[in-house]
Amino acid sequence: MGNSITASGSSASAAATTSASDTNGTPRHTxxxxxxxxxxxxxxxxxxxxxxxxxxxxxxxxxxxxxxxxxxxxxxxxxxxxxxxxxxxxxxxxxxxxxxxxxxxxxxxxxxxxxxxxxxxAFTALDHGLDGATSQTVLRELRMATDGGLAFLYMVAPFSGAQRQCVDMAVGDSDLAELGMTPRDVLSVTRSLRTGASGRTILAYLPEVLQQRVLAEPVPDQAGPGVFRDNDALLASLAEVRDLGHALGYEECMAGWNSCAAPIMWDGAIMGAALLLKLKSVMPVAPDNVIEATKEAAAELSRYGAARPAADQP
Known part of the structure; x- marks a missing residue:
């Protein structure tokens, strides 16, 4: 399709389905x-x-x-x-x-x-969450496992349930200029949940009311040629994300770059996504080892971030 992937599917975990909200219209006893x-x-x-x-x-x-x-x-x-x-x-x-x-x-x-x-x-509840050293370790391991891919940690923006922000990365000596991006691009393209494998991964597990808010937003002008512009196609891609537990992006945020992302879930709620980015010339299609490494990084960040009982509790 030139956008997302062979597939990006439904619920990486059973817990993830809880954050996608019940919308089957079945009456409940009240x-x-x-x-x-x-x-x-x-x-x-x-x-x-x-x-x-x-x-x-x-x-x-x-x-x-x-x-x-x-x-x-x-x-x-x-x-x-x-x-x-x-x-x-x-x-x-x-x-x-x-x-x-x-x-x-x-x-x-x-x-x-x-x-x-x-x-x-909410901030108090997240006090147990990830620290910078932990996320850096996981992202660096992802970078090594993917032969120098650029690894990013995106989280749901704290002051908006329908945007994302990059909070950590492992990119070696790379910088925004080498990626063909400016700081303005970061604030306009990569914060939208309409664009990119990480954006759609987060969007796939958000409640329907927030998904509809994002669908009503325009596609960022600076988005890449592979971005989903049709809402029906975008919704179909979200179902694939929940089904497969990962998303593949083909030049969605910027021309010449492909990506793979997997969800970070804390206590059944979507918190962010681990993203692996590579040049299209190097990765025309994401191989299995890239997909598995990205999913493992997201799973590791999920394990670190989710609330756990104290050591002296069962």
Missing amino acids: PSRSKTVRQAPKSAPTAGPRTSGSGHAERVFLVQTAFAELGGSAHGPGEIAEFTGLDDSVVYRILQSGIYQRIFERVDRGLYRLRTSAAQL
Whole structure:
């Protein structure tokens, strides 16, 4: 196809499927409101598997999760109640309590959203994550295993769930000029999840609401000749990424360079991608050893970054 690959497919792991969100439209059993059972409409996102929701703590978590699953900037109690199956009055009380606890904020009459302070919880949760020495070791090993390929670590951007940024690399003496890129290119092309093997790898495991946001974005002007411009073809490539657990990119970000990427998953959520880049003249098609080395590097970064119990715990 001149873009992505022989294949880039679905879920590198069973855990990865959880981050792609349930969108099969199957009605779920939800807690009753007096005598009526409420279900999310088929056209709306459906909440993840859960128990009866009888406990207050579980109800609070359901409301918090609804904001992430529904997407968008703000939601009303009725919409959240419809999604979670909770009673409107219960949702309203949770939202009011959450305002006092600085978890939610009212942005308009009857509309609420998560406060930015909720991001502090995410940063705290990631405190156990990768350090620079670890990622450098893994990327250098990937570079050696691929005969001098350029190895990069891309992570989901911390202030946007629909972009990426390069946080580490092992490129030897290479620099941006040798890659045919400028700092402006890095900020425009390589941050988009529409472009490149690493971008599509991350995009493949994001919730559908975030995927739709990316699909609505224009293709960066500086993208390479192999970039996916048709949204249907792009979506098909994401299914391949989840199926095979890796993506192959052919001149997607820049002319003359091909790539291979694999997902980095922490606790079932997509966090980034390991990327291997080589000149098209050297790697017209990614051989099996490059694919396997890239997937192993991503798996290693996943093992280091995922939360693990303390040594004295079972």
